[in-house]
Amino acid sequence: MTTTGLWCDRCGRSTGDGSHNSCAAARVLEPPRFCPQCRRRMKVQVVPTGWSAVCVEHGETHQ
Template sequence: MTNATSPTELWCDRCGEPADGGSHPDCQAARELEPPRFCPRCRRRMKVQVLPSGWSATCVEHGTARG
């Protein structure tokens, strides 16, 4: 998942609010260091695991993103 909004990304992956509801500058800044918390496609809260080598965030509906 990326910070750029694509047609399938309807929700901000950090705050869960509508992606088209503003530029979300605080969310973009936080995402430089933090994994996503919400699925950008369905707004579900994701299961996030942070490891020394990176992170994974899993949506039960849309699968896993890694970073």
């Protein structure tokens, strides 16, 4: 889970809203689904070598 933003990049809820331990555990295997800066749902593409996620406001993140 990305903790530098205001929002959880897996569930989309505020990072200050309770524990996100299950989100952090799931993010080990999954790509992010929400932009941690603006909470928008991202376009995610998974390929055999990794993943990329694109926010219309903040651009692309990839592994």
